[in-house]
Amino acid sequence: MKEDNIQVLLARRPEGDVTKENFEVVSSPLPELQPGQFLVRNHYLSLDPYMRGRMSDGPSYAQPVAVGDVMVGGTVGEVAASKHADFQPGERVLGFFGWQRFAVSDGTGVTRITEQDLPLSVYLGAVGMPGVTAYIGLMDFGRPKAGETVVVAAASGAVGSVVGQVAKIHGCRAVGIAGGPDKCRYVTGELGLDACVDYKAGRLREDLAAATPDGIDIYFENVGGPILDTVLARMNPFGRIPLCGLISQYNATEPYRVRNFGSLLINRLTVRGFIVSDHLDRWPAALKDLAQWVRDGKIKYRESIVQGIENAPAAFIGLLAGKNFGKQLIDLR
Amino acid sequence: MKEDNIQVLLARRPEGDVTKENFEVVSSPLPELQPGQFLVRNHYLSLDPYMRGRMSDGPSYAQPVAVGDVMVGGTVGEVAASKHADFQPGERVLGFFGWQRFAVSDGTGVTRITEQDLPLSVYLGAVGMPGVTAYIGLMDFGRPKAGETVVVAAASGAVGSVVGQVAKIHGCRAVGIAGGPDKCRYVTGELGLDACVDYKAGRLREDLAAATPDGIDIYFENVGGPILDTVLARMNPFGRIPLCGLISQYNATEPYRVRNFGSLLINRLTVRGFIVSDHLDRWPAALKDLAQWVRDGKIKYRESIVQGIENAPAAFIGLLAGKNFGKQLIDLR
CATH class of the missing domain: 3.40.50.720 (NAD(P)-binding Rossmann-like Domain)
Structure with missing residues (x-):
């Protein structure tokens, strides 16, 4: 099966309110994998308020997204194909692959999710x-x-x-x-x-x-x-x-x-x-406690899932206005 | 020699700017000492911005001065007479005796200044x-x-x-x-x-x-x-x-x-x-370092000294307006 990738790009920087005109949805063929690379099929994209900061080039704690680049964002998915020795098809991975259905990676910044008892989406929310x-x-x-x-x-x-x-x-x-x-x-x-x-x-x-x-x-x-x-x-x-x-x-x-x-x-x-x-040293302890509290039912969570990458801009605009109810996700499958 | 005490009272609470009308200067005879008490002749009164907060009864970190009470403030002076076993006439003391020339104390909250090499006023400023x-x-x-x-x-x-x-x-x-x-x-x-x-x-x-x-x-x-x-x-x-x-x-x-x-x-x-x-546990270490730095000439300080308790209100109003230059003191002698 040969699918196209669908991506959401930053089309222009917002002035005040974010609108759909700030984004562009594009389709492109998947690249050939090179040795040492693998292809990730993203299942969920996380939408988070910090992304608003990345859309602007004012002072911020992070580099802005360049106009024309794929919007940044956390994703969970699974390895769809691999020419990388350490990542096998079917493995579940957490990455920062942005607003797109597929991504090619060499493994940098990718976390393998080995626990099987929690749904994948929770790693973008309560355990993310x-x-x-x-x-x-x-x-x-x-x-x-x-x-x-x-x-x-x-x-x-x-x-x-x-x-x-x-x-x-x-x-x-x-x-x-x-x-x-x-x-x-x-x-x-x-x-x-x-x-x-x-x-x-x-x-x-x-x-x-x-x-x-x-x-x-x-x-x-x-x-x-x-x-x-x-x-x-x-x-x-x-x-x-x-x-x-x-x-x-x-x-x-x-x-x-x-x-x-x-x-x-x-x-x-x-x-x-x-x-x-800024506090990566604290993540392992935090994730361990959070996962256990979710398993024990001490932390409950709610997700607001929108289907389809093409609907991500509208969902993000709603998030900034408080229209979501619980963790805002895009189902990319 | 029998002198009267002179005190500055809070006459009325300020609304906006502090004015002289907020204060009243009164004179009263010195009380007889009871056993366990001593009389302090204050040499210097410290004027500090925090006093503005004590004049109002809005939310603050400290109790306001009651209308009619002596204005609060830090003082240094010496024991002038004593019926207290632990304090002898001539000893130098740091206290919180307020805007007045004399005070009667049972020793509560009074610190004896045993070092002799620094001028008394420094204990209201750089080493205070x-x-x-x-x-x-x-x-x-x-x-x-x-x-x-x-x-x-x-x-x-x-x-x-x-x-x-x-x-x-x-x-x-x-x-x-x-x-x-x-x-x-x-x-x-x-x-x-x-x-x-x-x-x-x-x-x-x-x-x-x-x-x-x-x-x-x-x-x-x-x-x-x-x-x-x-x-x-x-x-x-x-x-x-x-x-x-x-x-x-x-x-x-x-x-x-x-x-x-x-x-x-x-x-x-x-x-x-x-x-x-709130941090009394840190005072000893701080005072030790500060005194040494003053002795070593690493900390210099400047004092703005106004003569006479009756001039304290005007000096305080000037302090709030930034008219002082260095530590604002009143010479009470």
Whole structure:
């Protein structure tokens, strides 16, 4: 069987909101494998907020995608053909192959998935980069103590849902912030958090106060904007704020200006910006714990799967607007 | 000789700018000493920005001064009379006796100054609370490495001047920010910092860029406002920002809104709010190092001494406006 590859390229850089015009879907024949190479058929592509940063050439922690290049992204799939001594057809692999159905690799940066008891997609979510982000941010920079109150924004999302559940595992009061009653019901019902505040209900300050009667010791921040200010006003002395994203700001042409910065001084807070790829030494321990918690049912997760690579741009635009519910994946098969 | 005590009370809480009407100067006879008490004649009163916070009853890290109470503050002086077994007349003591010439104590919270080779006033400055603030913030939370660039605001002040010189001792490039050419000349000339940016010259962004060609690794923050935003835009990846004050904000009725908060994420910064009194375990080591550096001439300091307790309110108002030059003291003798 000879299939074409289908790829999504960055067609032009966004100015403000991302639109479909920023992308181009192209088809191209698969290249011949050279000795030492293998072909990966990607099953799932992960869509993540950080990709918005890669689309721009402003200051960022990573190189931008060049215009005309394949959009970057994490993928899971299986080896379809191989001229590489160490990778055999049928093996399951995690890679960073981007927005495309097939990829040719020499093995650099590819992780073989040998465990067979978990579905492949989980390695892009709760037992992948988002889960490790949650784990490192909460455990290493949040340092939760039993009885403390942990608040997490985007609580039904790929990162936030793990943060909340890991906080519960460690004996904390876990409070989510999410958009809409469906997501909030999921956060308290399925995920088991103690409370969830619907930021779209228009009473964020009052509802957050009711949900955090003892104040907030740890705020896991990934959204920014007015939610950050509202949380800052409720932080307890010596609180910690791991900061791994500001999704509300990614499409903004003017940044939100933070009003309650003074809380950092008054409450002697520590705000710690971090990127999960800076902490590769912590990944093995994190992945081991996360996989076990998923097996034990202590971490549940939800996926939002869109069929077909050609629908990735629309799904990504929806992700930035909070329209996904759980981990956003593209099924590439 | 029987003298009256003179005290400065908090007469009413400020709304916005502090004015003389917020204070009242009163005179009262000295009380009789009871057994177990001693009388301290204060030589110097330290004026420090944190006192502005104690004048208000908004959220703070410390109890406000009650209206009608003596304003709080650190003092050095000597025992003038004693019915206490452990304190003898003539001994030099550091206390927190507030804005008054005399105080009666049972010894609680009083530190005996046994070293005789340093002037008493230094224990309110470079070898006192401001110096320890600089030391803990830079060493424990800034963690300077040789060759890194350290920027400190209010660089000619009691805290900032120690920060800059300790940064130099540790092999860093030290850059001050100060108001006006006189202060800047002092910072680079007398204190020996590598550069000083005059924020009043109207070219803060350009001048800071020129003074920090390799970016900024540590920003010791004690002013806030637009200077903070300008510095945030030049922070290097993995930079650290110890935060012990926001003096530009203390009189503000509306807080300055921070624009470049996103730098915390992009550059994976750590912002650490701290108050020196939370870290009493670190004081002995800090004071030992600071005293030795002063003796060795590695830390120089400048004092701005106003005569007379009745002039403390005006001096404090000037301090908040940056009119002092070096450590602000009141000579109470």
